[in-house]
Amino acid sequence: MDQSHFLELTSYIGIVLVIFLVVFLLTVKTQNRFSNWLLALFLFLCAIDACKFIIKDVPLHLLSFQAFRWTLVYLVPASFYLYVSSVCFENFRFKPKHLLHAIPFIALNLYYLIEIYLRNSAIKLQFINGINREPVMHFFYLLFEVLFQVYFITSFRLIKRSKTVYLENYADPNNYLLNALHKITILYYALHFIVLLRWLVIFTIGSSEFIKWIITIDSFAFLFCTSWYLFVALHKPEFFRGVNSKLESIKETLPIEKPSAAISEEKQQQMESLRVFMQTKEPYLNSSLTIQDLAEKIKMPVKDLSTLINLYMDKHFFDFINEYRIEKAKELLRDPFQKKLTILEILYKVGFNSKSSFSTSFKKHTGTTPTAFRNSPL
Secondary structure, three states: HHHHHHHHHHHHHHHHHHHHHHHHHHHOOOOOOOHHHHHHHHHHHHHHHHHHHHHOOOHHHHHHHHHHHHHHHHHHHHHHHHHHHHHEEEEEEEEEEEEHHHHHHHHHHHHHHHHHOOHHHHHHHHHHHHHHHOOOHHHHHHHHHHHHHHHHHHHHHHHHHHHHHHHEOOOOOOOHHHHHHHHHHHHHHHHHHHHHHHHHHHOOOOOHHHHHHHHHHHHHHHHHHHHHHHHHHHHHEEEEEOOOOOOOOOOHHHOOOOOOOOOOHHHHHHHHHHHHHHHHHHHHHOOEHHHHHHHHHHHHOOOHHHHHHHHOOOOOHHHHHHHHHHHHHHHHHHHHOOOOOOHHHHHHOOOOOHHHHHHHHHHHOOOOOOHHHHHHHH
């Protein structure tokens, strides 16, 4: 198989997989339907852009459609950013202001309307052949790169903030989905640098054998990203839980200051009362416990409880709850009357949802695995 056939084959497979994933996203039953639609839009736009790997000679009467296809790429970074926002914030809603993200796409189409769409075939072809020498197009190329960097850097910041809020407000140790979103963002960001390399070679060297290899790598990377995302989607069809956008990181709601060494008597009493409640009532056994749930149980404002745990006790809510779960697990593992309980049964009893997250947390707090701890001498 020669290079051109390999390029076409990987491109066809990638595009078919994307279409399959788009159909899956549009039909799967989930509460995050709008988030799925945004992801479907992003992937569909990527598939339209990937058609460049298989489109060779465009008939003159289809030059306008080809030019319009080029403009769709200006919606890709914005669609990904909106998708990340919908994943990180469960109550995200599309608003009219979000249409402003389409301004670069509209502006480029208005330029093409004058230079391509309303022209005859000969003038269209002449303009397209020299399009990379047009100063206006240089501006749009630069604009796209700026937009891409802004949108993806902002997406990274949203994911980081979402993780922080998650740790400060939720006790569910399974944050696999947020980590998956972070990895997916990195993959597409890395894929973009292959595209950048291709454009750099085009503008400096022009058409060459090296360009063909870069395009082949670009096509294969597109196939890899799509295949990996498809695996994530099928492995976790519920996708991402999302974090309530009304929740804020404790650092955003309070002045940045370290509590003094001399903690007030009131705070000491609150911390002691919290410890007693945790030990006697064992609310951590609820795998879906949130800081709102705990605040309601101990009759304390959520903000005050978050401050108490995150600042005065210097722990994330996530770690605070898991410490009690691990201590309970250690107790069950050492109990001679509980020897019939398997590790899996114990982890569910103490509030964990998966063996991997339990093993990771247990080793973090004890330095050993649950099995080794159970078998070790007292």
